[in-house]
Amino acid sequence: MTARRTSKIQRALKAARDTGAYLADDKKTEIRVCAGTACHASGRVALRKAIDKALAERGLSDRVAVVETGCHGFCEEGPIAVVRPQGLFYPRLKPKDVDEIIETSVVSDGIVERLLYKDPATGDPVAHEADIPFYRLQQRVVLALNGKIDPYSIDDYFNHGGYTALAKVLDDGDPMGVIDEVEASGLRGRGGAGFPTGRKWRFCRGNPGDVHYVVCNADEGDPGAFMDRSVLEGNPHSVIEGMTIAAYAIGAQSGPVEGYVYVRHEYPFAVERLRAALAQARERGLLGGDILGSGFSFDIRINQGAGAFVCGESTALTASIEGHRGMPRGKHIRTVAHGLWGQPTNLNNVESYANVPWIINHGAEAFAARGTATSKGTKIFSLTGKVVNGGLIEVPMGATLRHVIFDIGGGMLPGREFKAVQLGGPSGGCLPASLLDDPIDFESLVAAGSMMGSGGMVVVDDSTCMLDFVKFFLKFTAEESCGKCVPCRVGSQRLLEILERISDGEGTLDDLDRLETLSDDIIEGSLCQLGGSAPNPVLSTIRYFREEIEAHITEHRCPARVCRPLIKYTIDPDACTGCHVCLGACPTQAISGERKQVHVIDQKLCIKCDTCRQVCKFDAIPVVDAQPALVEGRQQ
Amino acid sequence: MPRRDSTDTASEPRGSALYEVLKGIDFERRELVDKPRGVGLFDLVKDKGGSYKCYACTLCERTCPVDCIELDYCPEFEELPFDVEAERAAALATLPGESCGANAACVMGEKPAGYAPEIDMKKFDAVIAGIREGSGLVQALHSTQEAYGYLPRVALEDIAGEMHLPLSRIYGVASFYGQFRLVPVGKYVIDVCMGTACHVAGAPLVVEAFSQELEVPVGGTTPDGLFTLQTVNCVGACALAPVVRLGDDETIGRVGPNEARKLVRKLRKAEVPA
Numbered sequence A: 001m002t003a004r005r006t007s008k009i010q011r012a013l014k015a016a017r018d019t020g021a022y023l024a025d026d027k028k029t030e031i032r033v034c035a036g037t038a039c040h041a042s043g044r045v046a047l048r049k050a051i052d053k054a055l056a057e058r059g060l061s062d063r064v065a066v067v068e069t070g071c072h073g074f075c076e077e078g079p080i081a082v083v084r085p086q087g088l089f090y091p092r093l094k095p096k097d098v099d100e101i102i103e104t105s106v107v108s109d110g111i112v113e114r115l116l117y118k119d120p121a122t123g124d125p126v127a128h129e130a131d132i133p134f135y136r137l138q139q140r141v142v143l144a145l146n147g148k149i150d151p152y153s154i155d156d157y158f159n160h161g162g163y164t165a166l167a168k169v170l171d172d173g174d175p176m177g178v179i180d181e182v183e184a185s186g187l188r189g190r191g192g193a194g195f196p197t198g199r200k201w202r203f204c205r206g207n208p209g210d211v212h213y214v215v216c217n218a219d220e221g222d223p224g225a226f227m228d229r230s231v232l233e234g235n236p237h238s239v240i241e242g243m244t245i246a247a248y249a250i251g252a253q254s255g256p257v258e259g260y261v262y263v264r265h266e267y268p269f270a271v272e273r274l275r276a277a278l279a280q281a282r283e284r285g286l287l288g289g290d291i292l293g294s295g296f297s298f299d300i301r302i303n304q305g306a307g308a309f310v311c312g313e314s315t316a317l318t319a320s321i322e323g324h325r326g327m328p329r330g331k332h333i334r335t336v337a338h339g340l341w342g343q344p345t346n347l348n349n350v351e352s353y354a355n356v357p358w359i360i361n362h363g364a365e366a367f368a369a370r371g372t373a374t375s376k377g378t379k380i381f382s383l384t385g386k387v388v389n390g391g392l393i394e395v396p397m398g399a400t401l402r403h404v405i406f407d408i409g410g411g412m413l414p415g416r417e418f419k420a421v422q423l424g425g426p427s428g429g430c431l432p433a434s435l436l437d438d439p440i441d442f443e444s445l446v447a448a449g450s451m452m453g454s455g456g457m458v459v460v461d462d463s464t465c466m467l468d469f470v471k472f473f474l475k476f477t478a479e480e481s482c483g484k485c486v487p488c489r490v491g492s493q494r495l496l497e498i499l500e501r502i503s504d505g506e507g508t509l510d511d512l513d514r515l516e517t518l519s520d521d522i523i524e525g526s527l528c529q530l531g532g533s534a535p536n537p538v539l540s541t542i543r544y545f546r547e548e549i550e551a552h553i554t555e556h557r558c559p560a561r562v563c564r565p566l567i568k569y570t571i572d573p574d575a576c577t578g579c580h581v582c583l584g585a586c587p588t589q590a591i592s593g594e595r596k597q598v599h600v601i602d603q604k605l606c607i608k609c610d611t612c613r614q615v616c617k618f619d620a621i622p623v624v625d626a627q628p629a630l631v632e633g634r635q636q
Numbered sequence B: 001m002p003r004r005d006s007t008d009t010a011s012e013p014r015g016s017a018l019y020e021v022l023k024g025i026d027f028e029r030r031e032l033v034d035k036p037r038g039v040g041l042f043d044l045v046k047d048k049g050g051s052y053k054c055y056a057c058t059l060c061e062r063t064c065p066v067d068c069i070e071l072d073y074c075p076e077f078e079e080l081p082f083d084v085e086a087e088r089a090a091a092l093a094t095l096p097g098e099s100c101g102a103n104a105a106c107v108m109g110e111k112p113a114g115y116a117p118e119i120d121m122k123k124f125d126a127v128i129a130g131i132r133e134g135s136g137l138v139q140a141l142h143s144t145q146e147a148y149g150y151l152p153r154v155a156l157e158d159i160a161g162e163m164h165l166p167l168s169r170i171y172g173v174a175s176f177y178g179q180f181r182l183v184p185v186g187k188y189v190i191d192v193c194m195g196t197a198c199h200v201a202g203a204p205l206v207v208e209a210f211s212q213e214l215e216v217p218v219g220g221t222t223p224d225g226l227f228t229l230q231t232v233n234c235v236g237a238c239a240l241a242p243v244v245r246l247g248d249d250e251t252i253g254r255v256g257p258n259e260a261r262k263l264v265r266k267l268r269k270a271e272v273p274a
Helices: A002-018 A037-041 A044-057 A093-109 A154-159 A164-172 A175-185 A195-204 A225-233 A236-251 A268-283 A315-323 A350-360 A363-370 A401-408 A444-445 A466-480 A485-501 A509-525 A529-533 A536-544 A548-554 A583-585 A612-617 A628-636 B006-010 B015-022 B059-063 B084-094 B122-130 B137-148 B154-163 B167-176 B196-198 B204-213 B257-271
Strands: A028-034 A065-069 A081-084 A088-090 A211-217 A255-263 A302-303 A345-351 A379-383 A392-395 A418-421 A430-432 A456-461 A567-571 A623-626 B188-193 B229-231 B242-244 B251-252
Touching: A002 A154, A002 A164, A002 A401, A028 A044, A028 A268, A037 A379, A044 A065, A044 A093, A081 A093, A088 A093, A154 A268, A154 A418, A154 B167, A164 A175, A164 A236, A164 A350, A175 A195, A175 A236, A175 A350, A175 A363, A195 A236, A195 A345, A211 A225, A211 A315, A225 A236, A225 A350, A225 A379, A225 A536, A236 A268, A236 A302, A236 A345, A236 A350, A255 A315, A302 B137, A345 A466, A345 A536, A350 A363, A379 A430, A379 A529, A379 B196, A379 B242, A392 A401, A401 A418, A401 A456, A401 B251, A418 A466, A430 A466, A430 A536, A456 B196, A466 A485, A466 A529, A466 A536, A466 B196, A485 A509, A485 A529, A485 A548, A509 A529, A509 A536, A529 B084, A536 A548, A583 A612, A612 B257, B006 B229, B122 B154, B122 B229, B137 B154, B137 B167, B137 B229, B154 B167, B188 B204, B196 B204, B204 B257, B242 B257
Parallel strands: A028 A065, A211 A255, A211 A345, A255 A302, A379 A456, B188 B229
Antiparallel strands: A028 A081, A081 A088, A379 A392, A418 A430, A418 A456, A567 A623, B188 B242, B242 B251
8 A cells, every 4th residue: 555655656746747848958058147136136137138139149049048046145246147067157247248158158168267256365266166165165955956946947946856855755654754854853943043843843733723834934034134035036946845844744634734935025036936936836736735646735825024024923923914913922822832813833934944855855864964962954144244255155053153254255355354243133143253263053142142043144344333233223123113012112212212322422331231221121021032132232232342332432432433423524635636526426515625636524514424435536535533632632 | 789670669669869760760671682772873072172082092993892983094194184283282282181183083074185096996906806815914905005006095995895804904004014105105216225234334324315315204205206215124135235226126236325316316317308
């Protein structure tokens, strides 16, 4: 009986795969253009048009396929194109470069050295993606297929072993076995809290209900984080497969299961590609009724968020799907027991689901081989801010911050010094240079006063004022607080006001104590993690950057020269050439001076908008402390 | 009051003044179904000054067990027929307690002309179809905004009817989420990304430059109806910070204050007929 069932499901998978017209051929000539959001913004549409035109002119349109892939992760270098089968990696392409590439690398078998990526350390050109340090030092599990497959093509996913994990699970017919496997792998929720995924599934399965819900949280609200978006844009089928496996593990043999993906409305490409992928999966019998002839039914609906950060919180998310204001409730009863429409609901992050097919295919042991004792597997970080190589980085848990920021991320921009790295979005904390050699895992980050969060990693250098940085996060949480709990709604506003007072140079040293006390109260008195973690940036900054904040208070000085009341713009008479550029750009006509004469800034008119400093080609507009006399007086 | 049986009413008067009063009242016990509850008209109470005490806190509506109270709201009520600030100041000066000062016009008042502009209802069929297929309220609002660029009042009333929800509940949801707009937007919608990476790269300066050049605050639309300035939490294109999104399709990276001003001037120039 088991043997017959086995072959039936495998036959169904083969049939689903063979329906496609596209056949795998690694030797085929192809140009793969990255169509991620960042590359889109840096001009991939024009690039694609130029490629199509160049191919048509040479009569190659039939022979050479142009495929738009998901995010390659190296967003700093966009738009990116890869010429296959050689695998030549061309970053920062302009439409005018296309002819040369087609002539050299597609028509003949050469390499356009001029356009290759240059290793910033050595200056040598690197031809293949795999040899670039940014990619070489990563271990890509979830992102393995990003940039290699066409997100609109289920066949591409099949050709890379897609849906074999689902077939295997349906074949075995053992939902508890799936849960055991995921639990043994040590996979923990990638959304930030790090709850063991397998255990959550077990709880959810154990709770009775009319229907079980499997929900994917793709409401990636953390500013500065975009890994969920990239996974959905680059490889939506992996999430669908992971969710279907979860649904089988949780709901099979116990009742109906329904799926939801809650995705941000700000991610139009992700929604579009996910929608296409769902349609394809349904068409091939991988979703819907009687999946692969196994008798198990499951379908997924898309629900779009509408720009509320708090909806990343599980209970707020379910409220939002139900059509209410996204306000969290107390979690004395968990969503696994009483979630969407009062039914047991399993809620995991995009990245967690995307890990599941890999675990099923390669086994729990292989997954647990990566990472640390408590945090297993790999984690994707979106490295942004003042680093050379921003983008998506997947490394095993336990890698050090230094490895991620300096070895893979290429370190700081030239002439700049590392100051802090902010992890975990508005709920996380800022870590200083002294903690760069700490391993990244759930526990060590919390111990350091930060948190894993969804994996946003923002690096700042000495040109960023930590006080201004914290003010940014507080402003964010104060605005995004849903308003239910008073400590969060009013407290975050008060924290912000104290910080603003300090940055205006009007703070006192008592304010620092007040910040700490108020922070503790907010953490204590909030229902959900938005309020419970909102003061984290404040606390971690006071812990590690106290001196910088004290400089604002005692010396009325902003060391990074960002806080406006404490700075002024001046013109360096030795460097100014009198070129009139700043004069023309100044929105308030605060700059005067004859051509070829040193210009002068009228401090009364200056609004400190930074335009003049940015347009000056000679670095002739230094920003100085507004009250240098006071500072000198203190130093004496 | 202790319950009395009919035998009490049959007994002789005891000379109590209270009894005289009670004599006219029928204490006969009856089943409730025979005597339906008298549902009168709800009215709002006025204070001594003649103003309504109600300041539309929505509590009555939210607590009503049978959803029989429905508050009206006025998002497109741009030009109020009275000076709200002056009314409020006058109300606070003369009356104890809180009052919005608008005499609860949102609930009771006459609706001025142009209060709910006509919309092309053909575009609305898709929204209704979506609701019937089981899409939730948030999705219905999304598709309405997709069709009209904002959430027109008439459309929300129809959604309320279709979903059997009070309009205020829909308004509550629409005003909770940052992306829904209750007033029409300009031809060019400028979204400045305020994500962390954009912030450290100088996004606040960019917003300020846009705001100065357009002479509108964040969230505002220029009087000529050309530009709407908004901020968005993160568009996820952090490598290109600071990022500005123009409309739904165009994303522009590495925008400084100077580029921002130039962009506005360029778009303005394109609008002026040569």
